[in-house]
Amino acid sequence: MKEDDSMGSHKSIKDIPFSVLDLAPILAGGTPSESFRNTVDLAQHAERWGYNRYWIAEHHNMPAIASSxxxxVIGHVAANTSKIRVGSGGIMLPNHAPLVIAEQFGTLESMFPCRIDLGLGRAPGTDQTTSYALRRNHKQDAQDFPEQLAELRTYFDPSMARGKIRVRAFPGEGLDIPIWLLGSSGFSAELAAKEGMPFAFASHFSPNNTLPALQVYRRFFEPSEFLEKPYAMVGVNVIAADTDEEAQLLATSLQQQFLNLIRNQLVPLQPPVESMEGRWTEYEKAALQQQLGGSIIGSPETVREKLDHFLEETEADEMIVASQIYNHKARLRSYEILAEIIKS
Structure with a gap:
């Protein structure tokens, strides 16, 4: 895979691609079926508005997320779109046998050639009890991620294997599927750099680690047959509306979701509320600020200004945008506003 690296101090938001990160939110009072209809609708709009990728995130045992x-879900989105790249943001590899992921994504790439991305994370995307239900043992964990990654890559390219290949992936073998490493700390940044792979950082929930991780990735990057220069995509929450006040109101659904996670109260995505004051303690408010402090919320003018500043800070090669908004029409409008900002 060859991605153009446009590193430079004067890059503007018009110079980089923007993509969509979808958690297929299940709404309070809604159903997963409705979530998937909304996902397809958003993907079709994103394609028309010029977004580059549409990534789906793996989570488990979460009543607010339908993309387990x-x-x-990737196959469903790809089947209902025509040109936008579709992929995982990401597959949590320790939850799966690498062979199964090679076969699944080999199948997807065979069905939708040159449109599939495989983003990989090493976190479980869930709690420890659910991790055990997924894996059935305690031996496989994030510490084995480099070995799992190496095994997965040999299924696509047997020449990377050190010994004789005894098991092969069909479909999968010989296919050129871009593999990304995802991270929220420096571990995957360093591994992506060492392997010469594209890197996606989860700034949308780990903003304080963003710049250190990107620095590690760029500093230690080693060119590979897949990538000549570092290519960093940064995740960011963007909630845009016609006014700052409306955007702040919409953002309370995201704030409630993270507050409920902190309290271990697993519920669907909640409708917005007039104010979060009185709903959280000072400690909880500070904890949410740690996770959501990088969110970009506001009117078109506010979003443009904050995006420019964020790009100046990160020098991202691409941004992938998450927008946990309760009302589907408001969510569509948020991505539409962002598309208008990028093109203007």
Whole structure:
């Protein structure tokens, strides 16, 4: 895979691609079926508005997220769009046998040639009890991620294997599927750099680690047959509306979601509320600021200004945008506003 690296201090938001990160939110009072209809609708609009990728995130045991069978949802989105790249943001590799992921994504790439991305994370995307239900043992964990990654890559390219290949992936073998490493700390940044792979950082929930991780990735990057220069995509929450006040109101659904996670109260995505004051303690408010402090919320003018500043800070080669908004029409409008900002 060859991605153009446009590193430079004067890059503007018009110079880089923007993509969509979708958690297929299940709304309070809604159903997963409605979530998937909304996902397809958003993907079709994103394609028309010029977004580059549409990535689906793997999470488990979360009543607010419908994308647990991530590969299935990717296939559904790809089948209902025509040109936008579709992929995982990401597949949590320790939850799976690498062979199964090679076969699943080999199947997706065979069905939708040159449109599939495989983003990989090493976190479980869930709690420890659910991790055990997924893996059935305690031996496989994030510490084995480099070995799992190496095994997965040999299924696509047997020449990378050190010994004789005894098991092969069909479909999968010989296919050129871009593999990304995802991270929220420096571990995956360093591994992506060492392997010469593109890197996606989860600034949308780990803003304080963003710049250190990107620095590690760029500093230690080693060119590979897949990538000549570092290519960093940065995740960011963007909630845009016609006014700052409306955007702040919409953002309370995201704030409630993270507050409920802190309290271990697993519920669907909640409708917005007039104010979060009185709903959280000072400690909880500070904890949410740690996770959501990088969110870009506001009117078109506010969003443009904050995006420019964020790009200046990160020098991102691409941004992938998450927008946990309760009302589907408001969510569409948020991505539409962002598309208008990028093109203007």
């Amino acid at each position: 069978a991530t590969s299935v």
